[in-house]
Amino acid sequence: MLGMGIRPNLAIFNNIVEYVSSTNDSDTPLEILELMEERGIWPDSYTYLLVLHNAVRLMNREKVDRILHKVTRVNLLSREPHIVNKTLHAILKFRKTTGIGQEVPATETFEAMLEVYKRAHKVQPLIDLGLIPESNDDGKYSTTRSRPPSSTLALMITAYLNTQPRLFSIWQIFRRFQDLVSAGHRDFVPMLRTDYIFNIFIMAFRCDSRAIAKCFRIVDYMLEPLPKAAFQITRAGLRLPLAKARPSKITWTILLNILICNDNIAAAEKLHQKMKERGIEVNSMAWNILIRGYAQNQMVEAAAKALKDMEKESWLPDKHTVEALGLIDNQELLRTMLDVLDSNEPESEPEEDDLTTAREW
Incomplete structure (x- = not known):
């Protein structure tokens, strides 16, 4: 050049x-x-x-x-919003890589993100949600800072939830979020447009079987009609109607993973079937989660059948499938079951072209 x-x-x-x-x-x-x-x-x-x-x-x-x-x-x-958003994403993503065998405490990650957030955005939404206490310095730059976009708020909420070991505290934050939405909070109402914020809360409950019911309560909330005060407010002050996100295949797959991680195989099977009935795509990730659940519980026949069903639906096994099946202790039994299932499959019907060729021959 x-x-x-x-x-x-x-x-x-x-x-x-x-x-x-x-x-x-x-x-x-x-x-x-x-x-x-x-x-x-x-x-x-x-x-x-x-x-x-x-x-x-x-x-x-x-x-x-x-x-x-x-x-x-x-x-x-x-202070540029897009740069701030990507910086927050980087801090959150690398929170566990401070050195060999070392992890950044969740509180330290949140504090680091908060410092970056404050450069560009108003802190009032974080105060309203109860993520940070009110401070005398909050109004210092309030006139020069912008309202945070939904994606930035989602990152801050994710980081904060990581600091909360108690289920009660996480649920309190979600209930506060619901209250703010019902009151028409202009920063939180737009977050209803995607399933992302709901998936964040569901993921926060993933490690405790006692919280499974709360995960499904969040899904129920997603299926409820919008609160009357939930409008998107433009910069000009116009109130626009908002389409509330419904549970996506990502939401259902997260729920499936939570059930498997908590050894609730029966509920996972029901949910897996319900996904099919609702017309929700059961992708390779969902199949691998189910196969892993069977394999962890040494349910060899169920794991083999799930693998075959996965292939019938045109999803190819990948490294995660292989890793999941590797959890089965009796690999010889697994191979036997796969051979049996293969032998029981009906032979495919010949194609019309093949029949024509056979007649001509």
Whole structure:
């Protein structure tokens, strides 16, 4: 490009970074960003967002740290909402990788995210939900900070729920969320548009069998009509109708996984069947979860049958299927059961072309 007399500008560099970031190369995007700095072509928020997203996607902690260090040196950049959102995502995603055998405590992760959040957004929604206490400093930058988007609030809620070991505390937060939605809170009502916030709360209950009933109560809430006060309020103050998200296949798969993790095989089988009846796609992840449950409980025949049913529905076994089946102690019995099921399958009907060929022959 330089040999052709073309002097790259910001737009050209961004196109190059975007292309390279679509690959599994975590080195080149950052090298291009630093080349831009050397040439006096200062990257904009989009450049940093591309490079940061690529490093997070590839789980390269060292690159993420270097990029975030660059971001924090530019005050306006560190307050840009999209950069803040991706920074929060990076902190949350890397919370368990501080060193060999070391984990960042959940409270420390939340505090680190809170500091980043405060650079760009108002803290009042976090106070309203009960995630942080009210402080005398809260109003200091309130006029210069923006309202947080739903995705940013979801990240903060996820981080906070990780700090709560007690089921009662998690349920209190969810009930508070419901109350705020019913009151028409302009920051929390828009979160109803997707299943993400509900999946977050369901996941928070995944480790305790006593909370399974609460998981299904959350699903029931998703199926309820919108509260009368639940409108989306635009910047101009207009009240627009909102479509409330219903449980998605991700929601049902999370529930299936929770039942399996808590050894409730019978309930998992019922839920699996209910998913089919509701027309919800039972993908390879859901099949692998069910197979893992059977394998953990040494239900060899059920595991073998589930594998065959999975294949009949055109889902190919993957490494997770193999790992799940590896939990079965009696591998010889598993092979025998698979052979029996194969032998019991009816032979496929010949294709019309094959019949025509046979007649001609």
